[in-house]
Amino acid sequence: MPRYIAMRLLQGIFTVWFIATATFGVMHSIPGDPLESDKAISQEIRENLEAKYGLDKRKITQYGIFLLNMVRGDFGWSFEHENRRVNDIIAEQFPVSATLGVLAIVFAGLGGILWGALTALYRNKWPDVVIIILVILGISVPSFVFATVGQLGIVTLNKTLGIDIPVAGWGTVWHMLIPALVLGLGTMAFLTRLMRTSMLEIVNADYIRTARSKGVPIAQIFARHQLRNAILPVLTVLGPSIAGITTGGFVVENVFGIPGLGKYFVTAVQQSDYGVIMGTTVFYGAFLVLMVIIVDLLYAVVDPRVRLNK
């Protein structure tokens, strides 16, 4: 086990290095640089600025400096946001995106397991049919439509009930709930389907029949045997789902005006803000890599049949 973890971490570090290198390469081949702006600057100022940010050095030297700083956990300065360190920007924006994402995953995971179990329990009866129709909707409707509909829903709710749930922005729990729900819907639909299939497969398993013939109460069979085993396949796809959730996160942040990393990143790319682009991509990539490793490890803890030796 420790050996496996060490291997995975080493591989993860290599991946992060690759992400950093690829981003550096792509970023520097995009035409234009951060000093290019609407305001024309004189040659002298330009040279001074280049010297300040180290842009006058050779590309390979810049790359070396960047890697060294990255190892120290320092992504340098932002070009567009004066006197702000990239680390500060990430420290400010990332928790927002992460909170949203984690909440969405929790919604999606719990919802998927619950609805999936329900459909299997009421197989081919009306709860099953209704949920399956909702699942089909959830899979085929893009999240920005859910987001706008959700926003419209809050407005109507506020009007009819005379309450004041925030429609956009960030700050309180109320700001988070609807966006997180919207963000998690697609994944929830996917997980529900998966959970249903996996529940139905287990219904016919030998150990269920054994439990039944031994006279174990139905509720206990459902909770102890069926549910617990059916959850396993759902857990395996949670890892990749995290990456998928971040994709939708950009859109949801956009619609609800949430100050997360997504918006920052898009602006940074448009302005060639080297510092922010590098920092965001590397940090995000490292976060995803770590998450997938953790999910894999958790899977091994939950399912003792999985042997982590290779």
Place this chain on the structure above:
Amino acid sequence: MTELSFKPVATSHEVEQASRPSLSYWQDAGRRLFANVRAMISLFVIVFLLLMAYLGPFIWRVDHTEQHLDKTSQAPWVNRNAILISEDSPWQEVVVAEPTGTHRAPSNIEVVGEARTTSVGLKWDAVPNATAYRIYRHILQPVAGLPLGLPIGETENGTHVSFQDKMDIQQKTYWYSVVALDDEGNEFEEFTSIEVRPRLYITVGEALRLGHITDASNVEPGDTVRLDWHPLGTDYLGRDMLARLIKGAQVSLSIGIVAPLFFIIIGILIGSVSGFFGGVVDSILMRFTDIVIALPFLLFMILFMVWFGVEAGGSGIPAMVVALVLLSWPGVARLVRGEVLQIREHGYVEASRLLGGTNRWLIGRHMIPNTMGVVLVSFTFAVPATIFTEAFLSFIGMGVVPPTPSWGAMCNDGIRTMEKTPHELLFPALFISITVLAFNLLGDGLRDALDARMRARE
């Protein structure tokens, strides 16, 4: 017992025969697919969408780029029979004497004559001590206490109590509000609103200019003229929604189909080589695959989109396809590798090798054809996923370049006017959903048909 006592038994030529023709794997799968109602309906939907995208422009010949600022955000399927009038009759100002009293809001506001899309005339009772009136026009009913926005006009003084609006009136409900001004030029808080629904009229000159009539001599005022028809309405720039949806279908479907086609080919190549040769080749290729899978997909999509850039007047479609291909192949590669690893152990592969089959032959003749089923299924699932990605990127403004319409970009445009004219968001969103659903259901059907082991138990 001579030789003659023995009679050779006549050899029977009757061999056991299958009563029905034998079916190949693909024929069998095809039969199962045809029997699947949901999958077949989905297939028809997909064929219909493709026909719409590529034959549609020949049937619906409206230019999708043409802007009509006089009919922006028109609702779908509106009346297009306009009544012809020669010219608007000159506006007669209503002037009254200074009234007495204490009321502060203009009362008895009414439409003079008929409300027409060529002009709307209003008059109201005067307010004591008013120095002028301001007139506002809104699409939604104005709420007391909230600012009214920009006025569309102001009367000369307090005794002029009428107003004619001739500014871009469309065939929809308007709320006109009149508010009086005090002697310092400040608005009173009270205002009065009236709901007006103008009828569709067109002047002869305008009809001539737009080409709805060719000759002014053979028409009379009161005739009806058929205006341009927009069955699905227009967008915020007055562009025909149907034409844009057709063009958007071309963009979204071609990205959704071409990109998966390419990344699946790359995936097959890398996966089959990796699985077939194993060893060092396998570990190098698979480590590389692991890394590409771990890249933050959306961040790199955006980076690549900018990197490949868009030349002036370009659509951004090639850049998106290349970016998608570069980032999406690893899933297929892993899948194909897994399949090849299984196939490699089968007896017929060994037999082929013993008979002198080269590696190229083995890969080309045995490995790739036998992975086709899995690949086909993953292709049908890759298409909706790609259409979604395209829509996401266009939605956050990092996808196709305006004015190229894609369904995602159209949704992005539509969201701005969602509350007043929901059709601008609804139609493209509906098309995305239907397409994604159809491909998903077809994929389910294909998976059930091709591989009994993977059959979803439903």
